Every structure is written in C-alpha cells, then in structure tokens.
Amino acid sequence: MKQLKSAVLLSLLSGLVFTVSVSAQGSNFSNPAVEYSFELPDAKWKMTSKPSTTSPNVEYVYVDRNEGHLDVRKLTVPNKSILSDVIRDEELKLQFQPGYVAGKEENFGGFLNGTVFNYEYVKSGRPMIGRFYFLKANDNTVYVLRFTGFRDKLRSIRNQTDSIARTFTIKKG
Numbered sequence: 001m002k003q004l005k006s007a008v009l010l011s012l013l014s015g016l017v018f019t020v021s022v023s024a025q026g027s028n029f030s031n032p033a034v035e036y037s038f039e040l041p042d043a044k045w046k047m048t049s050k051p052s053t054t055s056p057n058v059e060y061v062y063v064d065r066n067e068g069h070l071d072v073r074k075l076t077v078p079n080k081s082i083l084s085d086v087i088r089d090e091e092l093k094l095q096f097q098p099g100y101v102a103g104k105e106e107n108f109g110g111f112l113n114g115t116v117f118n119y120e121y122v123k124s125g126r127p128m129i130g131r132f133y134f135l136k137a138n139d140n141t142v143y144v145l146r147f148t149g150f151r152d153k154l155r156s157i158r159n160q161t162d163s164i165a166r167t168f169t170i171k172k173g
Contacts (some may be wrong), residue, residue, distance in 0.1 A: 129154050
C-alpha cells in the first residue's frame with residue numbers, strides 16, 4: 001500500500017513538472033504578410049500589433065509595455081550601405097528624447113548578423129533603456145528589432161531579447 005501511494009505521488013509530481021515546463025515554453029512568430037519569423041522564448045510576450053499587407057510591422061509587449069516592448073521594422077537602405085551609417089540615422093531620431101544618453105554598439109550574430117545599439121533615456125521620471133538590433137538581411141534591407149522598457153526590467157530579460165534576435169530569420173522561398 002505504501003508503494004502504491006509513493007507511485008501515485010511520484011506520477012502526480014512528474015505530471016505537475018511536465019505541465020509547468022510546457023506552459024513556460026514560448027512560441028514561434030510567423031505571418032504570411034511578412035517575410036520573417038522568430039521565436040519568442042516566453043509565453044509572457046503578447047502581440048499588440050499584427051502585421052498586414054499595408055503595414056508589415058509587428059509589436060509585442062512583455063507583461064506590460066514599460067517592462068518590455070518589441071517593435072520590428074524593415075528598413076530599405078541604399079545599396080551596400082554601411083550598418084554604422086544606418087545606426088547613426090536612427091540615433092538622430094532618438095537624441096531628442098528626454099535624458100538621452102548613447103550607449104555602446106556591439107557586434108551581434110544569429111541567423112542574421114548585425115549590430116546592437118544601446119541607449120538610455122527618461123520617461124515620466126523613470127530611467128528607461130533601448131536596445132536596438134540592426135540585422136542585415138541583404139545589401140538593401142536591414143531589420144531593426146527595437147526593444148524598450150524600464151531599465152531594470154529590460155536588463156533582466158536581456159537573455160530573451162538576445163534569443164529573439166538570434167532566432168530572427170528570413171523565410172525561405
């Protein structure tokens with residue numbers, strides 16, 4: 001009888017562990033209106049703006065917009081333009097945010113290679129950060145994954161932002 005109770009308890013515990021691990025898994029993003037896909041490492045990422053044929057942009061929020069916001073944009077750039085020039089053009093738009101401080105650039109590699117640009121700013125008196133992944137798809141196309149959020153919150157999910165950017169890929173055919 002004691003072995004039967006132990007076996008039932010063990011099976012219940014293993015079932016609970018399996019349920020928790022399945023619910024903690026993320027999901028894949030893919031949509032016929034866009035030519036890219038990526039993996040979301042956590043189910044807490046919720047889509048807030050769905051792409052369409054007229055607007056190919058997609059947006060996701062991690063729990064709350066201030067904890068983590070992802071905005072995916074496709075940029076068409078002059079033929080064989082240098083990625084640092086594309087970053088400078090984007091930085092010119094950001095420098096007017098309150099408390100703007102440019103951070104460092106880092107090389108980044110995943111399915112697409114590129115550069116990460118970090119910066120800080122202030123929103124409603126709270127310290128915020130931005131982490132933009134500039135991923136070069138070809139000579140004329142750069143995808144920008146724009147992550148913004150409270151400084152402490154976005155830093156705590158940096159492994160997830162890196163994972164999303166690493167898995168960002170162009171669909172075949």
